[in-house]
Amino acid sequence: MRVLAVGAHPDDVELLCGGTLAKYAAKGNKVTIMIATNGNVGSEILSSEEIAAIRKQEAEQAASIIGADLIWLGYDDEFLFHDRPTRMAFINAIRSANPDVMFVHGEQDYHPDHRICGEIARDCRILVTVPLIITEHKHMLKIPHVFIMDNLGAIGFEPEAYVDITEVFETKAAMLKCHKSQDSYLEHMYGMDYVQFMSTVSSMRGQAIGVRHAEAFRSLPMYPVSGGPHLLPI
Template identity: 50%
Template sequence: MNILAIGAHPDDVDLLCGGTLAKYARAGHRVTVAIATNGDVGSTTLSRPEIAAIRHQESLAACEVIGADLIWMGFEDEWLFNDRETRTRFIDVYRQARPDIVIAHSTGDYHPDHRVAGQVAADARIPAAVRLVETSLAELSVIPKLYTMDTVGQLEQGLDVHVDISDVIDVKADMLSAHVSQKDWLTHIFDMSYIEFMRGQAATRGAEIGVAFAEAFREVPAYPPSRPDLPPLGHV
């Protein structure tokens, strides 16, 4: 299968669904990570182009941990909008990755870039399979199944899909550890320990299903149901 995870910022996917992606990659599936913004405001000393270039390299390193492909959309951090340009770019992300399963942000997330990325990912899913929605790439032959991922701080309740990531928690930590500049930024702005926070969130979701560590998701309902032939998320 082809798995596509779409994040607003360079470390979002690793933090919120990195374990699930690691499980798919370990099982031999193709994993693509698409990042909407370039993370160009996350530094106390560097210019925006400088920190954006660093965050691009860090994202490549994080993907390399599990052998994932990276699509770097390059929109400005904190200025992501649901407009024609953005939707067209997301449609081409779908058409480039050719996914069976897509994981994206919740539209109920606390962060505006997360909400917009989640909404555009949902809005681009069907047009990506429509021939007369013309872009530089060919349309999808099948509409993928869509899941939304947990929020930072677990602000949404009622997530109906849990994936046991106990056996890949250290791989997830390695993915996050590639984002050195973001670790420094979060320490500066929130006095937050990056890896400890991730492990705490994964432990909380794990306790909900009786395992050491888990990630939580919601399956987005669709009509007609998309890809009913696929196993549930994370069953690899």
Template identity: 30%
Template sequence: MNRSVLAVGGHIGDMDLAAGPTLAKLVGEGANATIVALTPGERGHPRLSPAEYERQKVAEGEAFASAIGADFMVLGHSEGFLPDTDEVALELATIIREKQPDLVITHWRHSSQRDHEHAARLTERARYLADLPMEHELPRHAVRTLLHAEHAEDLRDFVPTAYVPIPDEAFYRWVGAIRHQAFARGETDGFRHIDYYTALMTMRGCQAGYPRACAVTDLSGPEITKLSGP
């Protein structure tokens, strides 16, 4: 049976960077993957208006997901103002009920970005609500595994509990997809995201005994070895 995975980010591009190589690996193994951005991340361009950059980000997010073989969704919340409420958690829980993922990946709980912290809490809450008996047109669903990915802005107290080996095919598919996103190339804030995450995978691979790997934190423990095999 194919694995189904859902990756939830605060902004378009967050999970493309932090979980993209893992998603590319799992899709290559036959999994169904969906990337959900809770906001477009529309306020991060030094020259474009939020409306202009939102259109660009949505197009880039769609193209990235298509390139690695994933589905893509962006919700209608605004960057910097993502509410940490049951209403948003229920919105995400409905997606979980619809997509029926075995695995959900999101941000680490502690971040310099409030939207990232809210995304982590919303995902944890949505996981609970998706399996809660209630009047809903979609059946309840229990997510077996919730992982927190390693993101450059979410490093406070992040300690890996496992490593996901990233084979060459998945790595190069990720590179080919992410390089078409302007922010990932450093065109918005000057940060060399692609170089950073490539070096990070090499470093984590050294720790784990693979050429490349992504670090994840699993606070519950189940099923993690299924992602960590060769």
């Protein structure tokens, strides 16, 4: 199976579905991580260009832990918009990964970049199969099944399915720890312990199904439904 996780920022995918991606990868599935923005406002001391370069390196390191490919679109952090050029870039990127399953942000998440990124990805799931929409990569032959990732902090999200990530929790944590610049920035700005925040949420989701750590998802409830929770890794 080919799996694509679409995140608005470097580190979003690790926070929201890193354990699930690790399980897919361990089972021999092809995993791709696609990042829409470059994180270029995530520092209180570096220039936008400097922090963007660092965050790309960190994203590459995180992806390499599970052998995932990385697609880096490079849009400005905090200013992602749903216009024609951006939609075309998403279509081309999704086609390059050619996923059977796609993970995207939900429409109720707190961050505008998250919401817009998820909206574009959802709106592109059918368009990637349309031959007359011409991009560098050829159109796909089937519509991928879309899973909605948990909201940050698990706020306002009603899960439909869970993945037990207890056995790969340390892998998820290692992926997240690659994002050292964001860890430092969040601690400086908000006094936030990055890994502890992730651990608290995964522990809470795990309690719902009687395991130590879990991640939560919903299938996109829109026509056509091309799969279901059985596509998640056991």
